[in-house]
Structures are given as structure tokens and as C-alpha cells.
Amino acid sequence: MPLGWLFGRYQHLLYRQPEFRAAPLRNGAWRLLPYFVAAAVAATTVLSLRPDHYDAGPALLTALFAAVLLVLSSTDYERRLIPNRLVQPAIVVALTLCWAWPDRSIQDVLLGGGFALLLGGGLFALGMLTGSLMGVSVTPFGLGDVRLMILMGLLVGWPAIMAALFIGVILGGMPAIVMLFMGRRRSAYSYGPYLAMGGLYALLWMDRF
Numbered sequence: 001m002p003l004g005w006l007f008g009r010y011q012h013l014l015y016r017q018p019e020f021r022a023a024p025l026r027n028g029a030w031r032l033l034p035y036f037v038a039a040a041v042a043a044t045t046v047l048s049l050r051p052d053h054y055d056a057g058p059a060l061l062t063a064l065f066a067a068v069l070l071v072l073s074s075t076d077y078e079r080r081l082i083p084n085r086l087v088q089p090a091i092v093v094a095l096t097l098c099w100a101w102p103d104r105s106i107q108d109v110l111l112g113g114g115f116a117l118l119l120g121g122g123l124f125a126l127g128m129l130t131g132s133l134m135g136v137s138v139t140p141f142g143l144g145d146v147r148l149m150i151l152m153g154l155l156v157g158w159p160a161i162m163a164a165l166f167i168g169v170i171l172g173g174m175p176a177i178v179m180l181f182m183g184r185r186r187s188a189y190s191y192g193p194y195l196a197m198g199g200l201y202a203l204l205w206m207d208r209f
Contacts, residue, residue, distance in 0.1 A: 082144030
């Protein structure tokens with residue numbers, strides 16, 4: 001719990017933008033964000049360490065990467081940014097430790113990451129095209145989301161990444177539909193938290209194929 005609070009409280013240090021680094025959290029309800037992150041990290045840690053899941057080593061690895069996904073979701077939700085200072089090292093660590101999972105091979109991990117890269121690149125291109133047609137310069141799906149998808153693919157492997165991304169894309173599409181019906185089709189929102197939900201589900205709950 002305290003570690004999760006520290007993640008939320010000091011996540012502004014992950015940003016490159018000086019104006020964001022100088023303002024730890026915005027006022028109002030954003031002050032509650034560290035407590036939400038702390039509760040979420042605590043919950044995913046308990047789920048990662050449950051007896052029917054993994055042995056100690058992979059369980060701790062699951063808890064670590066679940067915390068990373070939650071922090072990335074928090075930064076994206078707060079500032080609409082997925083910081084490279086966290087997601088890129090996480091990708092490197094996921095690649096380095098791809099042999100440590102007991103229920104998926106190195107080939108499964110690499111295939112999951114490759115599939116996520118291809119799908120993410122396609123969704124990014126589609127988002128840019130749609131934004132251009134709608135006259136919107138900022139679209140919900142950015143390069144940070146592509147990196148997040150790659151990380152998810154390297155964590156859950158193939159074919160679990162298909163279900164993880166399906167869940168994430170469906171959840172992420174719901175706000176777009178709501179805003180469309182509300183006449184706010186030019187509004188942008190954070191897509192990363194929805195993608196991360198799919199990744200967390202696959203990481204914590206999905207039985208391996």
C-alpha cells in the first residue's frame with residue numbers, strides 16, 4: 001500500500017515536460033489519485049501472490065508488472081501521457097526476463113510482442129487518418145499506446161495478447177461512442193487505462209492456452 005501511494009504521489013517525475021514535473025498533481029479530486037493507485041497496486045499484488053497462481057518468482061514478477069501497468073494508466077489518465085521513462089525500460093525488462101514465465105515460452109512472448117506491434121501500428125495509422133478526416137489534431141490513440149501494447153504483448157505472450165487487446169479496445173471504444181452521441185466527436189480522451197485493463201486481466205486471470 002505505501003509503495004503504491006509513492007508511485008501515484010511522485011509519478012510526475014516520469015514526465016519530461018518541465019511544467020508537469022513542477023506540478024506533482026492538479027488540484028481537486030486529483031489529490032486522491034495516489035490513494036487510488038495505492039489501493040489498486042495492493043489489490044493486484046494480492047492477486048499476483050495468491051497460492052493458485054504462480055510460484056514466488058513469477059508471482060513477484062507479475063506483481064511488479066501489474067504495478068507498472070497501473071502507474072502507466074494513472075499517468076495517461078492524469079495527463080494523457082504514457083511516459084517513455086517508464087514504458088521503455090519496462091519493455092527492456094520484459095524482454096530480458098521473457099524466459100522467467102513458467103507457462104509461456106520465449107517464442108510465445110516474442111510473438112505476442114510482435115502481434116501487438118503490428119496491431120498497434122495499424123490502430124495508430126487509423127487514428128491519424130480518422131483524426132485528419134474529422135479535423136482533429138489530437139487523437140485518442142498515440143505512440144504511447146502502441147508502446148503500452150507492445151509491453152502487454154511481451155508480458156502475456158501469444159495467444160493471450162489477442163484477448164487482452166480485444167478487451168482493451170472494446171473498453172476503450174465505449175467512451176468514444178458516448179462522446180459521439182453527446183456531440184463531442186472532436187474530444188480526445190486517454191486510451192491507455194482501457195488497454196491496461198485488458199493486460200491486467202490477462203496477466204492476473206487468464207488460463208494459458
